[in-house]
Amino acid sequence: MKETKVIVIGCTHAGTAFITTAKKLYGDKVKITSYERNDTVSFLSCGIALHVGGVVKDPQKLFYSSPKILSDLGAEMKMRHEVIDVDTREKKVFVKNLETGETFEDSFDKLVITSGSWPIIPNVPGKELSGILLSKNFYHAQDIVRYSKDAKKIVVVGAGYIGVELAEAFRHNGKEVVLIDIADRILAKYLDKEFTDILERELSEKGIRLVLNERVERFDGENGQVKKVQTNKSEFEADMVVLATGFKPNTELFKGKLNCLENGAIIVDEYLHTSHSDIFAAGDSAAVWYTPTESYEYIPLATNAVRMGTIAAYNLFENKIKYTGTQGTSGVKVFSYNVATSGVNELLAREKGIDYDVIYAVENNKPEFMPEYEPVYVKLLYRKNDTVIIGGQVMSKADVTESANTLSIVIANKMRIQDLAFSDFFFQPYFNKPWNFLNTVALKALEKINLNN
Known part of the structure; x- marks a missing residue:
């Protein structure tokens, strides 16, 4: 051969x-x-x-x-x-x-x-100034660490996963942090308002200044070094800027x-x-x-x-394995909250013209007789016509993020609300309740759905 x-x-x-x-x-x-x-491979950005x-x-x-x-x-x-x-x-x-x-x-x-x-770089005046950095590869990571050591005031542009995580890291390091996004919520592509309201409050309480619904229009500098970020509404001093505006x-x-x-x-x-x-x-x-x-x-x-x-x-020589697609399952840690999502949120469902309904619930992760338990915030999106689940979001101070992997399989297999409501999950008081919180939120949705139709 x-x-x-x-x-x-x-x-x-x-x-x-x-x-x-x-x-x-x-x-x-x-x-x-x-x-x-580059001269490296496999860097986990x-x-x-x-x-x-x-x-x-x-x-x-x-x-x-x-x-x-x-x-x-x-x-x-x-x-x-x-x-x-x-x-x-x-x-x-x-x-x-x-x-x-x-x-x-x-x-x-x-x-x-x-x-x-490659990162999307906003086409605004001053973008070439020193101290305006990207966050993608190994060399970007080195630049960010080096610049941030002496920076006191850091502006992060873009409140997606990378922007939120970097803002938290800079705050842990004692920096003054401003997080700017053109959307009116952080993480708007991933999570709905019930979740982002809580996370925004968490970020603000930890000292990160959120500047939402504003667009960056200019970077100003002195001697080639960035000094200010100008939006359509405000102005912020900056020793360093990180662009995290997507790819x-x-x-x-x-x-x-x-x-x-x-x-x-x-x-x-x-x-x-x-x-x-x-x-x-x-x-x-x-x-x-x-x-x-x-x-x-x-x-x-x-x-x-x-x-x-x-x-x-x-599949290099013959078609052996199908790529069945993705549910876009992802997760993030925001200070004390663990967050994960799979499938569409309401923003995307509306953009796609899907006739959907939602159910939102707050359930404890363990039986209340246990010495410690935490609230779990859960939301499901499903199509109205056939009750097929198309999205789900989970958040808690407990780590329940693995449940997003369950939701990913649920969505991939086009399971319905009633399928998830009665899915077989194990029970052990150290870990969960007799009705898992995914069961519970689906059962709550059944109360809204007329299965006789």
Whole structure:
């Protein structure tokens, strides 16, 4: 059997997962060359705030692989090499060695696009000032730690997961922190108001100034260093600014060559082929099939990336394993609260025109006869016409976040409210109640639903 030439563009989570799996499956039958413009692989950017806050002392522990590990598996790791063009018809890539400036071409039988994503940078005056930082890769983490040591006043732009986690880390370090978002709530893409009201109060009580429903319009500086952040309503002093305003796919090379969403995320089929049968895409460069809405969406998560990279390897030569999609399941810790969500929230349900209903409940995580127990805030979204569950959110000072994984499976399998209400969960007073809180909230929803219709 002729050796198959496989080129991998980018090597963070999806690329690492693909290479690891493909070499285990096919060994010397595949010649894998990875072109990565950085000199690291597999960095867990979700750990940046943990490093900044001192929870993870050594940032090297945020890597779970390395170029050497992948080389030892038999892959040719071309670090500090950037793919600058791709000819999908002739199956060629054009590469620049970022160390020497040399350019050359390479050919492939199969191409795997795992080029990831990059932070969205607001196009406002002053964005080039020193002290305005991003939060994505290992080098960003180092910059944030270095700059924040001497900074007293830090502004974080964007109140998604990364922004909220960084604001908390900076506050733990004794900094004055302002958290700005254009939305009128923090974490608005993930959680509904019942949850964000509590979390906003928590952040404010811990000393973080929340500036919501305001848009950053300008950064002002002195001697090239940022000093002020100007919004459409306010002005804030800043020794340092972190931009955490979301991500976009690194797919400019494939515009007009492969089918993509409007934002550039590459559309893949259920076996992760792009519109070119010998080209795969996985991770943050790809659109994902979002099961609650049955539509292609852009949901950059490390969990999606490692699954997709692994599945692409299995399907390299024949279609063996379907990628069944994602529920966008995710979680965050905000000071004393543990939060997790799966599927749609009300904001997205309305955007998608779904005729839905909700049920919200507050239930204790253990029997009240136990010496300690905590309230659990639970919300379910379900379609009115068939009671199929399409979203769920959980929050507590107790760690109940694993229940979001249960909700993910519930949503993936299109279970109904009545199915969840009577699902079989174990009971032990140290852990839960005879009716699990997921049962309880679903039972409460049944009171609203007329099952005779």
